[in-house]
Amino acid sequence: MTHKPQLSFWQIWNMCFGFLGIQFGFALQNANVSRIFQTLGADVEAIPLLWIAAPLTGLLVQPIVGYLSDRTWTGLGRRRPYFLVGAVLASLALFLFPNVPALWVAAGMLWLLDASINISMEPFRAFVGDQMAPAQRPTGYAMQSFFIGVGSVVASMLPWILQHLGVDNTAPEGKIPDTVRYAFYAGGVVLLGAITWTVVRTREYSPQELAAFDDHEPAVAEVRRDAGAGLTRWTSLAVAALVLGLAGWFVVARFGLDKQLYVLAGGIAAYGALLLLAMRTRQDGMLANIMQDLHGMPRAMRRLAVVQFFSWFALFAMWIYTTPAVTSVHYAATDTASAAYNEGANWVGVLFAAYNLFAALAAVLIPGMVRRIGLRMSHLVNALLGAAGLLSMLVIHDPKWLLLSMVGVGFAWASILSLPYALLSDSVPAAKMGVYMGIFNFFIVIPQLVAVSLLGLMVKGLFGNQPIYALLIGGVSLVLAGLCVLRVPEPAATPVPAGAAAH
Structure with a gap:
């Protein structure tokens, strides 16, 4: 057994640079899709359901790409072919999105864009686990957070910047303003260019080299060995989930409940159906393997799943509702064709850019924070800062002062994008790094599906359809996410051996 060589600063820079492009695409989506939906005629309460593409594509794409990339080896490597294919598809989607003629086309285009970005993004998480020794992984994930922050700053501000450069920020009713269209075109170029840089400027260890390193098995929190014994023991769970989901679907239809509850009921039924299907397919097939690994997750991963649930529920609430919240409360505008609404929507882009700028700065500080107080306490502190940021938006009246709220959100965002992955990567075997990173995405996606099902109902039923209170929920x-991380076992530090050579 040998230690993985310590990577130099520029090697880490090159392998993470593609995240600049990935987050450029995600930031344009997060800051502008609700605006596009509203411009094309969507009601506020329907926005969460229209966003369903984002979590569902992650749920479907990431574990499949993770499973396949674990078993891929080409002249281009193990993960990099997926980087490149996803980048080409996502760039095409960014060019097409702002030219959609109708709301239903925009909803479909979101499926294409989000699926394509997920094809590129999933292997990047496993890439750090593949290439870096455990002691360096927090730095690698923090570097990804840095590029996420930098890319998001520019992307989120682009419509605002273009407006100040003289590009028209208003359009006839039902039309997308030029500021948004040109921002998406720029995003397509940046996304493809940044990911191509990482593909060209990095190399990958072969499967044989990975197996020879001393971190090829988990450092902590054993993988449950009974996972490979088959899925027949899960028959009762599968049947119960299928029956419960179908019953929920019937109740929603029978009593005319909010249609967004179909998502929650359908998700439960789909889980049961997939588990039953996995038990009837080849036990060495992709579906059976993914379901076995899902039910055989390490203890640390199970506890991190709860942390991820509350973290991403909060983030999805923020992404969906910040635009209608700020435009209605801080700009007193609900008419999407009005100058006040579009000024407020552009300011949301600036706010999103600000929290990503603060996230980039936080990413520089987080490795030092981890050295001083550990992974868990660092994540707790940052989650509480994010909570303070979202809650402060309910009491701040001057939209300019909302920039202060974004400081806390930025620290939480940088932490969410790095520290759970550092905790996870020391808990799973190297040979399954991709599939476990993909399964881990379930606990990013599930809270978003729950948010799609319940947020609109909660905001309408509990808060009189006032979107600002979605930020209170967030x-x-x-x-809760910060408190739950205290239950996750913290891995022992693995020192980097003196004189380890960079590759």
Whole structure:
């Protein structure tokens, strides 16, 4: 057994640079899709359901790409072929999205864009686990957070910047303003260019080289060995989930409940159906393997799943509702064709850029924070800062002061994008790094599906359809995420051996 060589700063830079492009695409999506939906005629309460493409594509794409990339070896490597294919597809989607003629086309285009970005993004998480020794992984994930922050700053601000450069920020009713269209075109170029840089400027260890390193098995929190014994023991669970989901679907239809509850009921039924299907397919097939690994997750991963649930529920609430919240409360505008609404929507882009700028700065500080107080306490502190940021938006009246709220959100965002992955990567075997990173995405996606099902109902039923209170829900959720991370076992530090050579 040998230690993985310590990577130099520029090697880490090159392998993470593609995340600049990935987050450029995600930031344009997060800051502008609700605006596009509203411009094309969507009601506020329907926005969460229209966003369903984002979590569902992650749920479907990431574990499949992770499973396949674990078993891929080409002249281009193990993960990099997926980087490149996803980048080409996502760039095409960014060029097409702002030219959609109708709401239903925009909803479909979101499926294409999000699926394509997920094809590129999933292997990047496993890439760090493949290439870096455990002691360097927090730095690698923090570097990804840095590029996420930098890319998002520019992407989120692009419509605002273009407006100040004289590009028209208003359009006839039902039309996308030029500021948004040109921003998406720029995003397509940046996404493809950044990912191509990482593909060209990095190399990968072969499967044989990975197996020879001393971190090819988990450092902590054993993988449950009974996972490979087959899935027949899960028959009752599968049947119960299928029956419960179908019953929920019937109740929603029978009593005319909010249609967004179909998503929650359908998700439960789909889980049961997939588990039953996995038991009836080849036990060495992709579906059976993914379901076995899902039910055989390490203890650390199970506890991190709860942290991820509350973290991403909060983030999805923020992404969906910040635009209608700020435009209605801070700009007193609900008419999407009005100058006040579009000025407020552009300011949301600036706010999103600000939290990503603060995230980039936080990414520089997080490795030092981890050295001083550990992974868990660092994540707790940052989650509480994020909660304070979201809750403060309910009491701040001047939209300019909302920039202060974004400081806390930025620290939480940088932490969410790095520290759970550092905790996870020391808990899973190297040979399954991709599939476990993909399965880990379930616990990013599931809270988003729950948010799609319940947020609109909660905001309408509990808060009189006032979107600002979705941010209250998000703040409370971040507090819970921070507290839950204290239950996750912290891996022992693995020192980098003196004189380890960079490759």
